[in-house]
Amino acid sequence: MMSFKTTTLLAATAVTLTAFSMPSMAADKVYRLKMAETWASNFPIFGEAPRNMAKMAEEMSGGRLKITIDSSNKHKAPLGIFDMVRSGQYDMGHSASYYWKGKVPNTLYFTTMPFGMITPEQYGWFYHGGGMELMEKVYQPFGLMSFPGGNTGNQMGGWFQKEINSLDDLQGLKMRIPGFAGEVLAKLGAKPTNIASGELYTALERNTIDALEWVGPSLDLRMGFHKIAPYYYTGWHEPATELQFLVNKRSFDRLPEDLQRILTTSMKLASYEMYVQSYHESGTNWVTMKSEYPNVQVKTFPKDVLAAMKKANQELLEEKAAADPLAKEILDSQAEYLKTARVWTNISDRAYLDSLETISE
Template sequence: MKSLLQNLARWLVPVCFIAFSFSEEPYQLKLAMSWGSDFPVFSESPKRMAERVAKMSNGRLTIDVIGSEEHGRPLDVFDMVRNGEYDLGHSASYYWKGKVPNTLFFTTMPFGMLPLEQYAWLEHGGGQALMDEVYQPLGLLSLPGGNSGSQMGGWFQKRIKNTESLNGLKMRVPGFAGEVLSELGVVPTNIPATDLYEAMSRNVIQAAEFVGPSTDFNLKLHLAAQFYYTGWHEPGAELQFLINDEVYQSLPADLQAILKAAMRASAYDTYVHSVDVSAQAWADMRRQFPTIRVKDFPDEVMSELRRVNERKLVEFADDNDQARRIIESQLGYQAMMRNWTLLSDYSYLESIGR
């Protein structure tokens, strides 16, 4: 009996493939990135994700990854996914703080968590639930999209000896870090990455922060400034995958699972990729330009930056209850996790002589 059914089944298979191809046409989704299609590391995260999805779904779900050079609106990805123009996005949560203030907290915070600490907060410390609370009312899902790794504090033409050295300094430094630095007398400006070398050479600015060796080397910033300061403001920027929730709900459960697993694996892969590219670029830079001088900001500057940062966190927390709960969750988890980071990885590096 089973054998008869099996024969019948085998005969039916070609017919069924045709039937399925009409009953479930493949899902074709569009993803908009906040970067160009060739932007190193970042753009590879959604591309790798899309490849995995196509393979795992056997072509039932395909994702077209569109770079900013095509859609032309890198800082509108949030709106384009929200209004359904695109189904998915790859961007960074803190870009949307002008639209929805509490999106600020889900990328990276000055004096905040390292990438691994932040992944642990998202997954086990209530972070993802808080991110959902911010994004769900907007009809969006936001999931980790890959980490840049710890960012450098920037290139300076003169050595920073104390807070006085910062006074009146024109510096390319956007966002929250710029706001904090401005309270120490820095004049923050935003200049497109590709113009930075010229702006520094012509003394339009005297300092510039971008990302780290992986990007800075191509921008030739080391040719315009000698001092390379270690970071304090972006200990690890987590990118985001954005999903239009209505689109997500329209997918069958197996394709939902495939999409989420592909995003998860690709996010972590991107973090690993970031540190590899940074390490390679830093090795090249040091070999070719041994006169680059690496510096930490002096303690006096760091305490001032921290003081301003803490005051700003209090202002955010006073502004609304959700912000307060997010900040308290982050600070509480970070304090606990940091003790372990120091006892494990940090002590290891210190006791083996680095």
């Protein structure tokens, strides 16, 4: 069910699209698209984003654009979305770009980066700092289009069976952690792996892995990780995790121009709504966790461990940039944008929160 915010956004956007789409509204042809998602059926927040998008697209198009969604329960390939959309088996997908780093390494940089941009900064980069254009460079050769698909905000650093007191505690640590952060931990001696969401609890419970990161209170509490891992660490690795709408370019080009516009607008609005929902759920679930599960120990990684992570991260960035001109272009773009955006973040949000701290003491 769509929230009040989504409904309000839909109404406002429909007004702006009316003049554009009205000439085609008389057409009675219905365009049908199939979408595959990484998530299981009824998966909260992540699974709601594509459904919100499909509902908005159908309503704004007057029923001319209908999108059906297959969950991983049906297509049986939660981490196979890239190939299924590329081949045309599905017209669209909802997943996360960094899952495809083994196929196309440069897809890695469009989800989030350790020690990188927070969500408002990253959205600024996507839509006003050249991020969308760089993402097109990466996906276009594969006949694909990629769009932001919803942000979790800053993620927690994960659930651990044992406390991390030094770099020695990372040696041989089997941890579910995808993306660039997995490469950082591997450089420090850990053994990262990627596991689909439906298998995470069992893997941790059976000690197939020693630790895992998923999202944060918005989703972790529902997954029950607090029942089997006592240590919950604050984040460093995913400060702005952006999911992804993946679109087959041929399928997109077959749509009339007004439906293309409605589809892209629906994706953008659904992404915003997911970010708002994630932030809300994390806040409320954090209160629940602290009151109902007081034995969960919230930790921050020791300074020397964080420093080693940041050093390893920088070394890996330099290696990636040296090995691939497009990777260098993406990473340079992110770094340059962050220089400007972070100055404003510090003088606005950080200064405001610091000011409140001084008067609450």
